[in-house]
Amino acid sequence: MSKRTPLIAGNWKMNKTATEGVELVQAIAAAVGIESAVQIVLCPPFTALSAVSAAVEGTHLAVGAQNMHDKVNGAFTGEVSAVMLRNLHVTHVILGHSERRSIFGEDDAFINRKVLAALEASLKPILCVGELLAEREAGTTKDVVRRQLELGLQGVPANKADQVIIAYEPVWAIGTGKTATPAMAQEVHAFIRQLLTAQFGAESAGRMRILYGGSMKPDNADALLAEHDIDGGLIGGAALDAKGFVALVQSAAKSLAA
Ligand code: 13P
Numbered sequence: 001m002s003k004r005t006p007l008i009a010g011n012w013k014m015n016k017t018a019t020e021g022v023e024l025v026q027a028i029a030a031a032v033g034i035e036s037a038v039q040i041v042l043c044p045p046f047t048a049l050s051a052v053s054a055a056v057e058g059t060h061l062a063v064g065a066q067n068m069h070d071k072v073n074g075a076f077t078g079e080v081s082a083v084m085l086r087n088l089h090v091t092h093v094i095l096g097h098s099e100r101r102s103i104f105g106e107d108d109a110f111i112n113r114k115v116l117a118a119l120e121a122s123l124k125p126i127l128c129v130g131e132l133l134a135e136r137e138a139g140t141t142k143d144v145v146r147r148q149l150e151l152g153l154q155g156v157p158a159n160k161a162d163q164v165i166i167a168y169e170p171v172w173a174i175g176t177g178k179t180a181t182p183a184m185a186q187e188v189h190a191f192i193r194q195l196l197t198a199q200f201g202a203e204s205a206g207r208m209r210i211l212y213g214g215s216m217k218p219d220n221a222d223a224l225l226a227e228h229d230i231d232g233g234l235i236g237g238a239a240l241d242a243k244g245f246v247a248l249v250q251s252a253a254k255s256l257a258a
Contacts, residue, residue, distance in 0.1 A: 006225070006252040007165065007209050007232035009041040009126060010239030011066060011094060012048075021048035022055045027242035029059040036060055038252045039232075041092045041126075042239075046080060053089045064092030064126065067100060070113035082121035092124045094234070096152055098171045108151035115152055119160050126165045126234065127152050128213070129192070133172035141170075142191055149195050161200040162207040166192055167234040173214025175236060182223045182230075185212050189229035218247035225255040 016024060021044045032040065043064040044052045053063050069079035085093060095118065096111040111127070118125040129148040131141040149166070156164060168188050170180050180188075189210045196205035212224050213234035224230050232252055238244040 004207065004209055004231045005039050006037070006256060007039040007041065007211060008245075008249050008252050009064060009092070009094075009165075009167075009211065009232070009234045010043060010245055011097070011213075011234055011236050012042070012044045012239060013066070013099070013236060014045055015240055016044055016048055018044075018048040018051035021052045024240070024242055025052055025055040025059075025061065028245055029056070029061060031242060031246040032060060032249055034060055037256055038249050040249060043092070043094055049085070049088045049090060062091045063089065064094060064124075065090050066094045066097070068093050068095075068114060068118065068123075070110070070117040072117075082117050082123050085123060086121055090123065092126055092165070093118050094126045094128065094167075096148065097128045098130055098169060098174060102171075108148060111152050112154050115164070116155055119156065119163060122163075124163050124165060126167050126211070128167045128169050128234070130169040130171050130174075130214070136170065136172065141188065145188060145192060146195060149192060150199075153199060156199075158200050158204060161196070161204040165209045165211060166196070167211040167213050168192060169213035169234060171214075175215070177215050179215045179217075179220050179224070180212070182227050185224055186227035186229055189227065193229050216248065218244055218251065221248050221251035222254065225251050226258060 041062045041064045043066050065085050069076050072081050095114045100106045115125045129145050131144040135144050192210050209231040211232045211234045212230050216233040217238050
């Protein structure tokens, strides 16, 4: 870990009603107190955003959405816009998650339009990139990550670069219990920072957070977060219970002191 403020984000996916979400937030807030060394973002489903936003008031926790459309409004049944999210005091939005790409057919061009729309609305995008198992086995991990990153960030102005957060999520590690080793993850994170440096310059790239996601758990987090270019985590399963999630926040705090 470096001087960048670590970020631990919980991607609840399609889990938790609004009521359950508020209970989880209250338990997390009580456990982390006013710990400020680690930035914490909770990303509930749309239906819980309003209640969770109200529940984090006065705490150190921020709220993110899991997706959005790139248009401000219009005939897009089932979609929500950046302006609607901002109105609920949402500050972050996950974009291009592999489940959106593979299950819902989102392509790099659509994801890029969302990234630009999020920035336009002063929402911080968490852009997800990562290779499939077959791509890793074929030795094309870096090609895939390069394509997703370059196309996803096309047109992002340099003065907004540090509003963008990248999440490297090897698809084969998501929800499978298989984690990239710290060395494997660090290699890709360093490559991502190299690409960010080429696009935005060393100073901005040095400030941007690159999160790891994919079966990050309390028992493997210390080693991952100790790597120089791993600035936090995007957590799925382990974000659904307060104890596990808070343990990850504590790992990130510890990595700062190391
Ligand atoms: P898991 O932590 O459940 O593997 O999920 C990771 C993820 O997809 C976060 O966005």
